[in-house]
Amino acid sequence: MPKIRKIGKWLLYLLGFFLAVLAGLFIYLYFVSRVDPPAIADRSIEKTERSNPSKDFYFLGNNWFRKSRSGLYELYVEGGAFERGVINGKLTRELVQRQEDHFSEQIEKMIPSTFYRHFLKYFIGWFNRDLPANVKEEYRKEIYGVSMAASGKYGYIGTPYQRILNYHAAHDIGHALQSMALVGCTSFGTWDAHSKDSAFIIGRNFDFYVGDKFAEDKIVAFIKPDSGYGFMTVTWGGFTGAVSGMNEKGLTVTINAAKTDLPPGSATPVSLVAREILQYAANIEQAITIARSRTMFVSESFLVGSAADNKAVVVEKTPEALDVYDPRQNYIVCANHFQSKALGALPSNQQQVRESASEYRYQRVMELLDQAPVNTVQQTISILRDTKGLKGADIGLGNEKAINQLIAHHSIVFEPKKRLVWVSTAPWQVGQYVCYDLNKVFSLKGMRADREIMDSSLVVAPDSLLYTPAFRQFELFRSFKQRILDGGMADPDSIVASNPNYYHAYALAGDMAGKSGNKAAAIKFYRQALTKEIATLNERTAIEEKLKRLQE
Known part of the structure; x- marks a missing residue:
């Protein structure tokens, strides 16, 4: 004893x-993980209040915020860093708070365990321990100003400033952690003889998906800082970085994730590098200089278009190196793999080409550009809306190998020389594209009464897909998929019937049949899935392993 x-x-x-x-x-x-806000000398802007003369329209000084008939929100903000941030937050307060609600809701779905979510909070805090040191003071002040509009109910995650700052690195962290299963963006540009009237045109799909609700409240923001150039970007509440944008000099930036290794810690978020380029670069050389000056912790491609240079290049950047892909022709295409001589040869990039959907989408854009040797804005939008595979094959709606995966947060088209930009409206790229003239918007000098600012004469009509039975069936497929993600069940035959050429429909049907104990049906569905165009090698391997287990 x-x-x-x-x-x-x-x-x-x-x-x-x-x-x-x-x-x-x-x-x-x-x-x-504690993050102290930057010191602010003049805080008088905090005492100001927004005016609300009519429904969905607010103004504060020369700054304003409204909801367009298109469904897009529109924002104009000017001034110094902290001033811009505070005013942005005051005007868009409801969207800042709603966006964090949507983000948190999606995280809870992805990570149901409260313990693991709390652990993730500390992990991200540790991971981002050097984040403030890698963000320009100007942007820290702006983010601090916006954070004052954040909700008080997420204090268990961190202070408002700490949370909003960390959200700017969410793209990078998600990119690093999901490096083996990237959801891919696609961008391309044409100029000179490849465009009608030698127009310079750039188009891109931003396929960043954090649930349907996250994409509901898109903001087309026009920013006139007290230093640098005025610019526009498509954004969301509380986010001051840039993922797609153009400045008043006709310089455009869009970002495309590339294959990356798991980094040891944070550096400058990709979106803030893109934002700095938009604000301070007037040409490609200046954009490259800014990109080179920042250390990033993920690999990314920046498609930079320049009216001054009358062309576009891809600035490819890893945590260790930078290279530039210049096609030296009158068109350029960018997916999710590097193309420059140095970075294109990296083993990780070669793996990305072999195993992901990136090369397939790249080839599909090239195929469509060959079919449209004289490009236009309308043709650019048609390419961005394309849901087919190579040679027009039906690969199912929602396939990652398609240019249009029907998940895009937004799709956007630029004409840099004319300072015109077209932004998609819901759903995804299927709704109409509305046009803004940067010269006209920046010449408004404030707005005290609500009115439309888009150019109604240049609106591009919705895609005809929107009115087809196939689209209605796709919406049904998405409802089945969401039900399954939420832990429910769906009839296997109904899933397949809702999207009969999509491999994932058969994979889900196999999962449902297996859960119901129908081994023979599950085997049948998995075998059928393997006959379809599967997006990535990882997904093919996963289906093959499920089939093998059932056949043992």
């Missing part, structure tokens, strides 16, 4: 030591 008590005592000591180490670790993570 004394021996047992002695062993029990040692076990208690061991447990106590383990708990002490664990508590110490959490205390360490807590203090390491």
